[in-house]
Amino acid sequence: MSRVECRLDGMSLRHALLGLLSERPASGYDLLKLFETSLATAWPATQSQIYTELTKLAGTGLITVAAEGPRGRKEYALTDEGLAELRHWLIETKPQRNTRSDILLRVFFLGVLTPEQAHGYLAELIELSDQGYQSLRRLEESVDWDDGGLSVYGRIALEYGLRFNAMRREWAEWAAGQIT
């Protein structure tokens, strides 16, 4: 009775918002900041998208306006239904979204460039990976890992980023060696 209809996959933005609200109530503005910091690498979202989706979520009862503050601030809180939907998404639906990579796509076509230009591209990737790695290291140091719920799994997600950037750097170095 409680699950009204079959929902399609996707709609990850919706679940990202539910997930962030599962920790504590927050305004659209707060959520925007959280997207910019913690979720930026996993699921970037714009201000426009966030506010629009929050209105929809409140309309379907997955979240509610729990409090109103100064400057028109609306603080949203997760409802029981919202938490159920979040759990449903995590447990029942298969993570299989197609990952699109601008960076990898270009690699297929480096043959139309000179070997020097191809090396240039790979050097860019090495730098990009280094920057990503360093930036995550800085984040690691600045975050209070004794904080609430997101910290355990936030640390795990950060480790993913570190390993990913290290892998990409090593791969790009190897690839540069393959090009004569």
Next chain:
Amino acid sequence: MSRVECRLDGMSLRHALLGLLSERPASGYDLLKLFETSLATAWPATQSQIYTELTKLAGTGLITVAAEGPRGRKEYALTDEGLAELRHWLIETKPQRNTRSDILLRVFFLGVLTPEQAHGYLAELIELSDQGYQSLRRLEESVDWDDGGLSVYGRIALEYGLRFNAMRREWAEWAAGQIT
């Protein structure tokens, strides 16, 4: 004079098509098959998208209908302008598209599940990574690497996939150990 206006980034589908056509002429149907095989992991595209984009590209002169075959087949070929645009994209524009990962996003919110359920999710990821790895190994064996232009960089892209899946597997195993 030749570059008419400032183009925005993005439009990777367009450049993926130009890139594939830089090797040899092909029909929309051929290109669809190429997307399903070689580009599937880097930049998936649907039949609908491909045919629509080909029509647009032919309209702007980046490709032309070089030949027509049986069943209404239209074989497209890259023009000089198209090749210039492809090179421009590869050399001048920075690869910085936001990578969205459904899989990583869920990790942030595993705290709303029981440790057992979280372990279940990580086990799924390990299996997914293994399958991805094996499937790329099979592809590696089935492809004729002495073929044309795409093979050198196609092999490099494939190596990326192998390393990525290996990295993700190891990370998920480590992550499982972090959850008490």
Next chain:
DNA sequence: AGATACATGTAACATGTTACATGATTTA
């Protein structure tokens, strides 16, 4: 008083997905 940060909302456009719709040629 002016700058910055807080705070929300919408409109236009670009991109991507699913489903529908049609038909020709080859192969078993």
Next chain:
DNA sequence: TAAATCATGTAACATGTTACATGTATCT
């Protein structure tokens, strides 16, 4: 001759980006 494959196109909808538009509270 029936099924599979080749071959293209469009319509409706979902999602994501950029720009515009507005106003309040705090800090220096």
